Amino acid sequence: xxxxxxxxxxxxxxxxxxxxxxxxxxxxxxxxxxxxxxxxxxxxxxxxxxxxxxxxxxxxxxxxxxxxxxxxxxxxxxxxxxxxxxxxxxxxxxxxxxxxxxxxxxxxxxxxxxxxxxxxxxxxxxxxxxxxxxxxxxxxxxxxxxxxxxxxxxxxxxx
Numbered sequence: 001x002x003x004x005x006x007x008x009x010x011x012x013x014x015x016x017x018x019x020x021x022x023x024x025x026x027x028x029x030x031x032x033x034x035x036x037x038x039x040x041x042x043x044x045x046x047x048x049x050x051x052x053x054x055x056x057x058x059x060x061x062x063x064x065x066x067x068x069x070x071x072x073x074x075x076x077x078x079x080x081x082x083x084x085x086x087x088x089x090x091x092x093x094x095x096x097x098x099x100x101x102x103x104x105x106x107x108x109x110x111x112x113x114x115x116x117x118x119x120x121x122x123x124x125x126x127x128x129x130x131x132x133x134x135x136x137x138x139x140x141x142x143x144x145x146x147x148x149x150x151x152x153x154x155x156x157x158x159x
Contacts, residue, residue: 013114014077016067017053019124022088022110023061025103030059034095035146038062041091043148049078049086053121054128057146058135063128065115084110125149 012018024030030038035057042064046052050066068078092105115121132144141147 011112011114012068012077012080014068017065017115017121017124018067018080018112019115020064020066020080020084020110020112021061022084023107024105025107027060028105030057030095032145033098035059037094037098038091039146039148041087041094044090045083045086050083052148052150054125054149055147056128056131056144058131058137063131065121065124065128080112 038057039055042052042055042057042062048069050068053065053067055064056062066083068080068083070076071078088106095105096102115124129141129147129149132138132147133141138144
């Protein structure tokens, strides 16, 4: 288990899924093409550096659930700060490159929480999938373009 602190406290538990939210700087709205870029960056290291379970890119924030994997060369669990730096950094660079500007895309910190039980994991997955519906962006989560879930993650499995 790792504990680290910036302005918010952060905890990472080995082999556990983590629910993470990160927001755009000043809650700027991302254009559609930028949401494509962000979702691609979230998916980029799936099954290499982390196991992504679900992701949604909203107009001004992102929710993901992932489990960090082992860096075989270092024989350590890949850290959340390293994962988040890769996702946010790559997406920020790609957005700025395509937009021809140089601005800060993301707030510096992310909100993260260790998911401790299978029931809590199911609840977080459903929360993320329903986010575009609650936000009035789709009538069903399956209609929302900037959402992804691992095929084996069934958000409606019977309890």
